[in-house]
Amino acid sequence: MSAMCRFHSYPVPPKFTLFPPESPAVLIHWKVALLISACLDDQERHYWIEHHPVPEGMEREQDQEKPREPEPEPEMRPEAFDSHFRLDRLLKECHLPENGTQQDILARTSVPAEERVSLIGSVAVFCDPKTYPSVERLVVLPENMSVALGLHPKHSGYSSEAQTGYVKKLRNLLDHPKVCAIGEIGLDHSVDIKEWHRQVELLERILPLVKEDKVLVLHCRAMQDDCGTEVYFLLLHFLKRYLRPSQQIHLHCYTGNEHVLQEWLKQFPRS
Template sequence: MAKCMLGPRATPQDLCDHIRRYQLIAEGWQMTDSQQEAMDHLSRVMGWSVPKTFDLDLMNSPAVLLHWRSLKIMAEALPSTTLADLRSTYAEVIPQQVPATVVHEVASERAPEPVEELEVELPEEDFLPMIHAFDSHFHLDRTRRKLRLSPKASVSDLVEAVPVPQKEYVLKMSGVVVFCDPDTYPSSQDIQDLLKERYLVAIGVHPKHILTPPQRQAFLELLRVPEVAGFGEVGIDHTVRSPDMWYRQEEQLRSLLPHIQPHQVLILHIRGLRDDPTGLEAYMRCFDVVREWVPLEQKIQLHCFSGTEEVIRVWLERFPNTYFSLSGMVAKFSDVQRRAVKSIPADRLLLETDAPYFLVSPEFPCSAPHLLDHTARHVSQIRGDLSLTEVLELTDRNGSNLF
């Protein structure tokens, strides 16, 4: 089951970590004595360490996957074809050994009156295959405003506000919600609520905005929240036609980078001059700033990537844990940019919607996480070596590895 859900190298422990990380099981479920006993026995057979108490909230042992809540999560995450394959491979009738004393006792009792059997016709269900997809960068606060939703609207509310026609598959979404506007930074409770929806949180400041002292303090305090997975977006944006603003952006970036936490991904916003769609100058300038402050092993996401093969080579040579995230911009890429897309190593490729931006079709009011497959389709067509499904599954794994 772990391999079916998370990939061929996944282990039962990986599956436990995945369920705990995204809080797929509601808190408060209690274990019965018989369940604890079964998990204890399985742990000893498999050679796993046995905790004092098996805990569903902590997912503190692979044996907890035996619990029916864990099994339900796994079954819901797999497409019907995979479930059918698992049934045909592993399902078998296990003969029951009944002690002779029990047989004698039952036989000596008076047989009960026969009960008429009712034939129940169950409706046939046509399950659509489920594809896991990871939107590595979108703005919940800005999308709320675009759709005129409540300031507390959830990602589920957003999805309902942007209905899509039925497809041949169902997207099981997760991803990263990016907050880069100080006026709409989330509270600790907001962050917890998003985790329950399978979305991680990143805190940053858009380079077009220079933080005031109180805003800077709020930003630094949020960075210390353990659940904040991303530092950003931060960076430089040369679409602003003011050399003085470019200088202030670089000074702000330099002052913020020392505060990144060891577990956080550095999410960079890099935009070049308006007449330079590849942003080559800006990517190299930001590279010079970042390498002054960031260790070689730092995990980095180049958000909304639009650069060239040279940019990819330079960043990976210095920072091998750099990931390149493609948005709806990819639909309008030049030949130079399309060649860059093909050159991105498969294990460093990400997708994002950057919602509410980069409208994928006039039929929708704005972009949204569950429209990520539109970007995946363009990437599949450009690369030529991956199907739509493979692009989504690959970038889902990459997103989980990065964050």
């Protein structure tokens, strides 16, 4: 803040105050600077450290990791398989680069020792076409991580032209051996009823791409305060038109009742 005053040829006050603002330097408040710096990735942070020396009379704090609780031996932890997680969205939420890893995410989190598990495998779900992994990215993903690619029903708002491009991109990536599933796709009636017909159109564009050697990952959400019978049976109606009963299906976050469940399993027993 003192340097900013000198840069603008403004006298450095003996004490900076926000109220009243007695210097242009207080426009850059330390809280704002902290929030901005927290959003920088490691490469950007390194750039600023290298190109902006510490002011005279001050010392740079060394990065210190908080002491971690002793971890139990890996063989003592229960084994776990994460069947549905969003690698792209989690990297963004953790302010990590797009080519970050699952381990980078775990390193940014704090998990009590008694809740830690030994992750033996996972399925990374990419249903936002703008963050689909490239072929090069698929190759370097961990061996025990499989990939699902789809178009979330909430993306039905894209123009027809954009959808055509995204579906083509999806089709080209589905043949990659790393991709074990297509999805998530489906219907979401938690949004405005005006969007429902567009979701059906998008669904019918993608269902012909489903093959029996790929698991189908479905997203199906009801209207608010509704048990979901209507939307589940509507989705089931379209699936029966395009898929064989032997299709493997992962219907995640199921909120329907027992009747819907039994009817669904009659049609697709490998759900």
